[in-house]
Amino acid sequence: MSGACKIEVSGVTKCFKRNGKKVLALRETSLSVEEGRFATIIGPSGCGKSTLFNIIAGLLPPSTGEVSADGQSIVGKAGYVGYMLQKDMLLPWRTILDNIILGLEVRGVPRAQSVERALPLMEKYGLKGFDKHYPSELSGGMRQRAALLRTLLYDRDIILLDEPFGALDAQTRLAMQNWLLQIWRDFKKTVLFVTHDIDEAIYLSDDIYVFSSRPGRIKCKINVNLERPRKTEDMTSGKFMELKHHLLDLLVVKRAEEAEQA
Ligand SMILES: Nc1ncnc2c1ncn2[C@@H]1O[C@H](COP(=O)(O)OP(=O)(O)O)[C@@H](O)[C@H]1O
Ligand SMILES: [Mg+2]
Numbered sequence: 001m002s003g004a005c006k007i008e009v010s011g012v013t014k015c016f017k018r019n020g021k022k023v024l025a026l027r028e029t030s031l032s033v034e035e036g037r038f039a040t041i042i043g044p045s046g047c048g049k050s051t052l053f054n055i056i057a058g059l060l061p062p063s064t065g066e067v068s069a070d071g072q073s074i075v076g077k078a079g080y081v082g083y084m085l086q087k088d089m090l091l092p093w094r095t096i097l098d099n100i101i102l103g104l105e106v107r108g109v110p111r112a113q114s115v116e117r118a119l120p121l122m123e124k125y126g127l128k129g130f131d132k133h134y135p136s137e138l139s140g141g142m143r144q145r146a147a148l149l150r151t152l153l154y155d156r157d158i159i160l161l162d163e164p165f166g167a168l169d170a171q172t173r174l175a176m177q178n179w180l181l182q183i184w185r186d187f188k189k190t191v192l193f194v195t196h197d198i199d200e201a202i203y204l205s206d207d208i209y210v211f212s213s214r215p216g217r218i219k220c221k222i223n224v225n226l227e228r229p230r231k232t233e234d235m236t237s238g239k240f241m242e243l244k245h246h247l248l249d250l251l252v253v254k255r256a257e258e259a260e261q262a
Contacts (some may be wrong), residue, residue, distance in 0.1 A: 006035040006190040007056070007081075007158055012065030014051050018101070024053045028065070031209055033190055035157075040193040040201045042251065043211025049194045050086055052216075056192070057083040069158060082159040082189075084151040090135040096146050097122070097131035100214035103154035112241050114153075121149055125183065141172040145179065152187060162194045174232055175201055181230065198247045199235055202226070210250050212258075220252060 014026040026048035033039045041049050056067050058078040058165035067075050074080045082103075090099045100122065101114035127145055135143055143162055151159055164180075165173045177200060184191060191193060195201050200206050208222045226239060234240055 002034045005032050007069045008032040010066050012062045015063045024215040027215045035190055036188055037206045038191045038204055039207045040205040041209045042195055042201045043216055044213045046214045047216035050162055057081055080102055082154040082156040083150045084147055084161045084164055086162040090143055090147055092135050096133050100146055100150045102150055139175055140168050157189045160192045178253045197217050198244055202243050
């Protein structure tokens with residue numbers, strides 16, 4: 001990890017027009033992620049997390065502000081970062097293999113070459129033998145693996161993952177978190193992750209940005225100084241619990257107090 005700033009969001013806001021009325025979805029937001037780090041955004045539903053990701057991914061223009069990566073503006077530049085949307089978006093009529101190589105296909109890489117890259121990854125990361133299956137034949141966890149491998153094979157240094165494990169049961173979710181950490185170690189990507197699960201945020205991240213409720217803004221940034229590699233048992237350690245109390249306080253207790261004062 002070089003410590004160089006890989007991605008920077010400065011002063012981004014987003015206002016939508018709905019039925020002729022302006023709706024502020026995101027208040028002024030600034031954050032930066034150093035190369036190779038795992039940063040997570042946590043906040044209540046509707047606070048603008050996916051909106052922020054759509055802006056960073058170049059799919060949505062910000063109302064104000066700037067997004068840069070590797071020192072250059074990427075506002076409106078779709079495709080600079082790898083992006084796994086909140087829904088897995090696997091194409092039901094394509095096999096798992098053909099879903100995984102979609103990004104390479106879009107970029108014009110010959111099929112044989114794409115397949116040669118995808119198959120060993122599928123084998124290594126728990127999808128061996130499923131290349132000819134269709135998404136509907138896979139479990140939720142497997143579909144998420146496929147969607148994540150597709151995002152990885154898009155070959156970007158920065159990847160955005162929007163609540164990738166939100167729909168999974170608790171046990172599958174734990175397995176997927178460990179799987180993601182393994183992938184992150186192997187591929188050395190810079191990751192921006194969204195979740196509303198406090199344990200997941202602590203377990204995975206180097207840094208956590210806590211968002212307020214709608215319209216979102218960053219309340220604070222927390223550094224997770226837990227050793228890596230992390231193991232599931234770490235989730236019950238004293239340090240982990242301390243961080244959890246702190247986050248619960250910020251997300252739940254303080255919010256209730258704010259609501260009372262409003
Ligand atoms: N295209 C859009 N047009 C109008 N309002 C939108 C649009 N996209 C999102 N919003 C609104 O912006 C707010 C933030 O949404 P979103 O970013 O999806 O929140 P989160 O991902 O944190 O749950 C919500 O109130 C949502 O209804
Ligand atoms: Mg969302």
